Amino acid sequence: MAFFKVQGIVKFFGGLAAVNGVSFEVKEGEICGLIGPNGSGKTTIFNLINGYFPLTKGEIQFQDEKISGLKTHQICQRGVGRTFQVVKPLKRMTVLDNVIASAFLRHHPRSDAIKLAEETIEFCGLTHYKDKIAKSLPIASRKRLEITRALATQPKLILLDETAAGLNPHELEEAIALIKKIRDSGITIIIVEHIMKVIMTISDHIVAINHGMVIAKGSPTEVVSNPEVIKAYFGEDYRA
Amino acid sequence: MDVFLQTLVAGVLKGGLYALIGLGMTLIMGVMGIINLAHGQFMMVAMYITYVLFHFFGLDPYTTLIISMPSLFLLGVLIQKYLLNPLMKVESILPENQVLMTVGIAMVLTEIARFIFSSNYLSVRTSYSSSAFYLGGISFSVALTVAFGFACFLTLSLFWFLIKTDLGRSIRAVSQDAEAAELMGIDSGRIKVVTMGIGAGLVAAAGTLLLPIYYLFPDIGGPFTRKAFIITILGGLGSTVGAIFGGLTLGLAESFGATYIGMDFEDLVGLVIFLLVLLFVPGGFKRFTKV
């Protein structure tokens, strides 16, 4: 059985189909890249997996359990963590408190939660920001805080939404290293990313989306050479 | 049956005025994203203006609309400009500090009115205050019918303004997406100021129109603020068409409540409807109107 499975999901906003019959599977331990032009429905798919929006049709399964229809916090409790493209730090709390609040999900005595939070902060390399107020962080660290907070819920699957957008080349390298490190710790990853360099170097498997539909699936090299994908990104006239 | 029809007519007429009160509140809700808890107090101020003009200058209450509406427009503009807009720059933990501000404004307006006019009940008695005409055995209060007519006229004017004029379009734009509107070159601060003015002006009209058949005292604002937010919630926050439905519903509910349950329960009916709506139709009537 598949570790994570999306089956024919459909989402209508009013009369408009934002996601229209998307299906894909993710195996345990792999990194699955979700690509597609702006407005193609990637973030909406995350919001559907995460339970932020209810599905119009279809089903989502995680570890052989139907998770579509559950509330967001229940899905998180099942072991699906996520980050937000538009970062949502708990602004007036310190970085440590942000992560502790998250760590409480699986670690009850406060001391345990603090320990896990500190380890996770260390893992993500935010240690020297630990006591800073979240809203004072620069953007790269805020993105990292998103990941740290999601990791502190100890997910089995993590959804990363454009965690590399807006970073400079050096920060980008660090972000890639961190994502690999997360994978190596045994967590399965679905990642939405615009920066091809990131997607190409880390994904085991790519799903390309356009107009809310899957246009190609496969290994990174297969997908980028797919004519449909090229057309979606560069338009009709582009010839490789 | 006659009692039923009579109650229905009274409810609809009152509902027309309530719609006017609710429209201003809804407009403010849509653009500013806040519930204006000084709304009834704006109305109270307008009523005192009408009272003074009637009493000391002998103006007909309906004539005073040309003074009460602009005055309240100005009051709304000043309040938004100097008390509410500055709050956007204030770093506050409480998300509802603007709403709290309107509570403070409401208290100040009420108490100032009490200083000037004391707590006595005042009224404006005109020749048509208690006269009525009959249509098929149902009595129509002249003043209430005139008020209803004015209310309809003002509502239609508001819709014309919102749909046809540039300023009206800007207001709708800010109400739909303030950030995007800002990017399109709309000064949302100015739009908020204007909207608060219009909202205050509309409720001023309602106050002036109501005065010939109502009585006036400083605390009259509170109940009307409550009515206004009930209407706004009933209509689905920020929906202008919803506000008209909300106003009519509240008018009818109060009217039937007073006739069939008892006068004491008139105010309670609205509040209970409010909780029932929260319970069963959380989005308000907007769900059904899709506007």
Next chain:
Amino acid sequence: MKRPSGPFLLLVLLLILPLILRDAYYQHLMILVLMWVAIGSGWNLISGYTGQVLFGAAAFFGFGAYTAALLSSKLGISAWWGLPLGGILSVAIAFPFGWICFRLRGPYFALATLALNEIFRHIATIWESLTDGMIGILVMQTFISKLPYYYVALAIAIFSIVTVDLVMRSRWGYYFVSIREDQDAAESMGIDTLHYKMLSLCISAFLIGIAGALYTNYMGFIDPKVVFSLHEISIMAILVGIVGGVGTIYGPLVGAFIMVAVQEIFRTGGFGILHFIGQSTGWPFMSGIIKYVSEAHVLSFGILVIVVILFLPNGIVGDWSLIRKSLVNSKKPAV
């Protein structure tokens, strides 16, 4: 020993205060301050910490007050049982109420609490066979001296502060603040926001309900106009919460002290100072000023709301760093 010394000294001071301050009038004011500490702490938990602003604290306050009064007038039980029962029954109201309102975001909760406040006031006024309506309910006071009331009030105030402090140090506290800061983020961190908002409201209602029952026992008389009052209770609770410090443990203490003092200054014309000036100088217009000042008490509240929100939105404790900075800067302008 470094940290607990401050609260400890405060506690000792509060314990011996009524022994020093023998004047019944000042003891009365201190009892009110302590009652407001409990209400302010309750308000602060749901509003300041959890970010769901409670506009109608009087709904729970009055409910607690009436619970105590009715126990005595209808069942013949001591009104002191109202302390636990008033708290518990307020929770029984808060629970379904929270469930209805918290499913929606936006201003619904704030408005619904206002509505609840009004509904209860209407019911208490209309249901004369139970509550005697506007006439109110008289409850025999147990003690003549103020001292026992003072210590009961002190115990309740301490209970409130300790409860809020313990809650805020626990997982619940982290969850409450997370919800205040960002509900979407909180949900995605596995926090059941509906559940924790309700939890926070229930604790708040419990504390405020107890304070209401204390009021009945202490004052010996309640009527709907007083205990369900929008200005005297609900707005006062907001002011106590904000002036002291939004989302701080000791803020409500500071706020209660300041607000009771402000209320009294206006009610009594500056603690009788104006009277004194009027009498000793014989200026005839002083009596007019005294009347003016005491009538202006609601007006002053309104102005205070406006000023506080504009300039001190997070309260004295909450904005202390800002206040200190501005003080320091004004002393040494060029750094």
